[in-house]
Amino acid sequence: MIAHRGASGYLPESTLPAKALAAGMGADYVEHDVVMTRDDRLLINHDLWLDNVSDVAERFPGRERADGHFYVIDFDLDEILSLSVTERFTVVDGRAVAVFPDRFPVWQSHFAFHTLEDEIEFLQGLRHSSGRDVGMFTELKSPWFHEQEGKDLSAAVYDVLARYGYRTPESRCRVMSFDAHALQRIRAEVGPAAGVDVPLTQLICRTEGHETYERMPDGTWENYDYDWMLQPGGMERIREWADGIGPDVRMLLRHGEPMAAGELAGWAHDAGLYVTPWTVRADDLPHCAPSLQALVRLLADECAVEGIITDFPDLVIEALA
Numbered sequence: 163m164i165a166h167r168g169a170s171g172y173l174p175e176s177t178l179p180a181k182a183l184a185a186g187m188g189a190d191y192v193e194h195d196v197v198m199t200r201d202d203r204l205l206i207n208h209d210l211w212l213d214n215v216s217d218v219a220e221r222f223p224g225r226e227r228a229d230g231h232f233y234v235i236d237f238d239l240d241e242i243l244s245l246s247v248t249e250r251f252t253v254v255d256g257r258a259v260a261v262f263p264d265r266f267p268v269w270q271s272h273f274a275f276h277t278l279e280d281e282i283e284f285l286q287g288l289r290h291s292s293g294r295d296v297g298m299f300t301e302l303k304s305p306w307f308h309e310q311e312g313k314d315l316s317a318a319v320y321d322v323l324a325r326y327g328y329r330t331p332e333s334r335c336r337v338m339s340f341d342a343h344a345l346q347r348i349r350a351e352v353g354p355a356a357g358v359d360v361p362l363t364q365l366i367c368r369t370e371g372h373e374t375y376e377r378m379p380d381g382t383w384e385n386y387d388y389d390w391m392l393q394p395g396g397m398e399r400i401r402e403w404a405d406g407i408g409p410d411v412r413m414l415l416r417h418g419e420p421m422a423a424g425e426l427a428g429w430a431h432d433a434g435l436y437v438t439p440w441t442v443r444a445d446d447l448p449h450c451a452p453s454l455q456a457l458v459r460l461l462a463d464e465c466a467v468e469g470i471i472t473d474f475p476d477l478v479i480e481a482l483a
């Protein structure tokens with residue numbers, strides 16, 4: 163069981179307290195997203211920007227880009243560490259409104275950002291003190307965007323993984339990305355150069371989500387087409403550079419049933435790929451799943467997934483038991 167951004171159903175996502183709670187609840191892994199700052203530090207944060215989980219708009223007015231977002235890559239780490247972090251919100255009529263109203267209250271208590279190194283030292287320290295060896299599902303957040311900005315996110319993350327001893331397939335770390343080109347480059351060049359060979363997960367989403375852009379031969383950037391991954395033969399192709407897939411949990415279901423008895427998961431398993439879908443949320447279930455428990459049973463029993471990425475580690479553990 164993989165705790166998505168920590169036990170984010172209960173505490174502000176991505177924070178160290180959320181990771182601690184996940185570990186305490188018995189998570190096998192924590193999932194996190196890595197983004198690079200202006201001064202090339204590696205920040206744990208889900209988005210490329212800071213504005214939906216912090217007070218950056220108040221603290222640094224005028225530092226947003228034309229799209230209104232305050233990008234991590236436009237700030238130095240010390241500026242980011244000076245911000246207050248809170249439960250995810252959107253701004254409606256100038257007011258912060260919680261995305262998940264029943265979760266931790268927005269602007270309550272105090273939370274802060276931290277780096278990938280902080281998180282690794284936290285988990286390794288916890289292993290020392292408790293014997294609980296919580297691993298990492300490390301997502302490289304939009305390597306293509308970092309490339310556009312002149313930064314090599316993959317190489318920077320692999321340098322840190324090597325330094326902290328995550329070097330072999332048995333290490334408690336799996337690297338994930340939606341960016342297939344980045345994963346291909348990691349397998350061929352970045353991993354070998356760093357002396358790191360950890361399992362790679364190809365994340366899959368809908369093409370229309372505009373999650374990933376790819377550079378065309380003429381230098382322009384186009385929306386990456388994921389459709390081929392969901393066709394017969396797609397999984398065999400992914401196997402050339404990845405060890406597993408991370409599909410949207412909805413891709414494994416069809417009208418409340420596993421796709422023809424877990425069709426996509428079956429294809430992946432036949433190709434030798436593990437399957438770790440995202441994201442099981444008690445407060446945002448697929449419309450075809452009557453309960454979190456029913457969803458977990460479907461994923462575990464019908465689709466035989468190897469891991470479930472969830473905001474609610476305790477509920478998934480309970481459902482699996």
Ligand code: CA
Nearest residue numbers: 193194195301
């Ligand atoms: Ca993620």
